[in-house]
Structures are given as C-alpha cells and as structure tokens.
Amino acid sequence: ALCVAISGKCYMSLATYNSSANRGACRQNCRRSYKVIDEETGVELQVNNKYIMSPKDLCTIGFIDKIIDAGVIVLKLEGRGRSPDYTRTVTACYSESVDAYLSGTYTKEKIDQWIARLEKVYNRGFWHGGYYLGKKMGEWSGAYGSQATxxxxxxxxxxxxxxxxxxxxxxxxxxxxxxxxxxxxxxxxxxxxxxxxxxxxxxxxxxxxxxxxxxxxxxxxxxxxxxxxxxxxxxxxxxx
Structure with missing residues (x-):
C-alpha cells in the first residue's frame, strides 16, 4: 500500500481521530471519497475521481529483476493485519518471482500469471513500476475498499x-x-x-x-x- 503522504509520516488520521499512523493505528480516512470546495466562495470543484487522496497499491513483481540487480537482498512485503489468504498468495508470488529470476525463468508470461493471482486478494488497484521506473506521479484508486477480483x-x-x-x-x-x-x-x-x-x-x-x-x-x-x-x-x- 502507498500512503497519501510519506509512509509513517501522515498525520491525517491523528488529526481527525487521534489515532496515530506512527503507532500502527492509521484509520485510513484518506481512502474515502472527498469533495473539493473553495472555502472563500463555497464553489465545489468538479473532479473526475472522488478518491483524490487514495493511491493505488505499488506492485513491483514486474521488475523484481531490476530490484535484485540493484543489490537488494531482503524484500519487505506490505500486509499488516491482512488475512491468511492474502499472506499466502502474496508471499508465494514474490518468492516464486525471486526464484524464477535466479533460475533464469523470469518471463512476461509468469509475471502476468503472478499479477492475476495478486489481483484475487485485497488490493486497491495496482500501480506498476512506480517512481523506480521513472514515473513522475502515482496512480489513484477510483473506488473505496478492495479491488480484488x-x-x-x-x-x-x-x-x-x-x-x-x-x-x-x-x-x-x-x-x-x-x-x-x-x-x-x-x-x-x-x-x-x-x-x-x-x-x-x-x-x-x-x-x-x-x-x-x-x-x-x-x-x-x-x-x-x-x-x-x-x-x-x-x-x-x-x-x-
């Protein structure tokens, strides 16, 4: 998951619910839909996506090869409080992707299969590539809650x-x-x-x-x- 601010430094939950993200208690109110209203005139701006503070989840399985080549030897998978099937699916896919790269069998066909499996468990839609591959802006979720298939x-x-x-x-x-x-x-x-x-x-x-x-x-x-x-x-x- 990606935060609307720097992960661990978003104070939105603390300010609105006195529930601190820095203490693992984020209420994730950035994931809700919002209106944009000019305080001086009361004019509401029309935006195509009401979820203007809800980023999609970063999906890195399509460039695990580049991550390993960069010298990374430990991968941390986001998943605090997730269900057993989420944990099973995500750890299996990423473990298989690392093994495939090390064995020379890391292919687009396998990447597509892993993504299809990842889409079945809790997610807010995927942002493929991210800043690591030079993208300048994140992608935003267009709906509330999970986008699992x-x-x-x-x-x-x-x-x-x-x-x-x-x-x-x-x-x-x-x-x-x-x-x-x-x-x-x-x-x-x-x-x-x-x-x-x-x-x-x-x-x-x-x-x-x-x-x-x-x-x-x-x-x-x-x-x-x-x-x-x-x-x-x-x-x-x-x-x-």
Whole structure:
C-alpha cells in the first residue's frame, strides 16, 4: 500500500481521530471519497475521481529483476493485519518471482500469471513500476475498499479431520456449499488452504449440495482443524 503522504509520516488520521499512523493505528480516512470546495466562495470543484487522496497499491513483481540487480537482498512485503489468504498468495508470488529470476525463468508470461493471482486478494488497484521506473506521479484508486477480483463468502467451519483417510468434515452455517465451488479454509494453525469441491457427502451419501445446517465431508489432502473457518471463493467485478 502507498500512503497519501510519506509512509509513517501522515498525520491525517491523528488529526481527525487521534489515532496515530506512527503507532500502527492509521484509520485510513484518506481512502474515502472527498469533495473539493473553495472555502472563500463555497464553489465545489468538479473532479473526475472522488478518491483524490487514495493511491493505488505499488506492485513491483514486474521488475523484481531490476530490484535484485540493484543489490537488494531482503524484500519487505506490505500486509499488516491482512488475512491468511492474502499472506499466502502474496508471499508465494514474490518468492516464486525471486526464484524464477535466479533460475533464469523470469518471463512476461509468469509475471502476468503472478499479477492475476495478486489481483484475487485485497488490493486497491495496482500501480506498476512506480517512481523506480521513472514515473513522475502515482496512480489513484477510483473506488473505496478492495479491488480484488475474487470475494470470500463465509459459509461455516471445520468440525473434524480424519487423517488416515484424508477426509475433512464441515458444518454449513450460512448459504450452501456445492460441488464445483472453491473453498478457502483458514485458521490460526492451518493458515490458508484453497481447495476445489470435486466430491462431497451428506449423511454418508454422495451429494451435490450441502445446505445450511447440514454436515458434509470431502477429501482434502491438507490437514484442517476444528473451528477453522470455511469460505466459498467467488468471482467479482471490482469495477461494477
């Protein structure tokens, strides 16, 4: 994420909410929409983008090669307070990009694939290149909140895991889960697991749908734990 001011030196949150960005408590009120009004005349200026203080997120995965060639040996990824799936996706993409460059397989095709994966988790739109590549002005987000191309809908939680047979048991608490869905499973120890629902069982019988209030089981290779939360991952149009 980029700040409207120098990161760590923006006092907007402190001045308006007495909540200091320097203490990790930024309220991010720069991310909201604003009107520009002349105090003397009361005239409101027309601006194309109401989010005039909300920069897009800097995306550097397209020039990791230049960063490494500059002598950088440690990368810090922005992500304080982000979800397990955000952490999993972003660290995986950047780790893969570094490995690809070091192995001589860093290509535009791979960069495009990493960007598509990064777009699925929380973001405010991407500014590719940034000042490092000579751009003189940042790009601004055109909407409030995340511009991710997918959304996670809470549907229930894990209740058991049968390690010998690699079967997970889950309770549906909202909506429903269907064969063909993609599930995101998160927990303090589990982290984040994304798995397609290829088959499922309700009352020990094959089923296509598990409705609210039902228990279902499905094969899953990675261990899940009781009370892990489960979400269905759906596509969304951030520009809609």
């Amino acid at each position: 997918t959304e996670n809908i809470f549907v229930g939680q894990a209740t058991k895991y049968y390690a010998k047979s690699a079967i997970g048991e889950f309770s549906v608490e909202t909506k429903q889960v269907s064969v063909g869905d993609t599930l995101l499973i998160t927990g303090p120890t589990t982290g984040a697991i994304e798995v397609p629902v290829e088959e499922m069982y309700v009352d020990e019988k094959p089923a296509m749908v598990a409705k609210k209030g039902q228990i279902f089981t499905m094969p899953i290779a990675e261990r899940v734990r009781k009370s892990d939360k489960i979400f269905t991952v759906i596509n969304r149009n951030p520009d809609a």
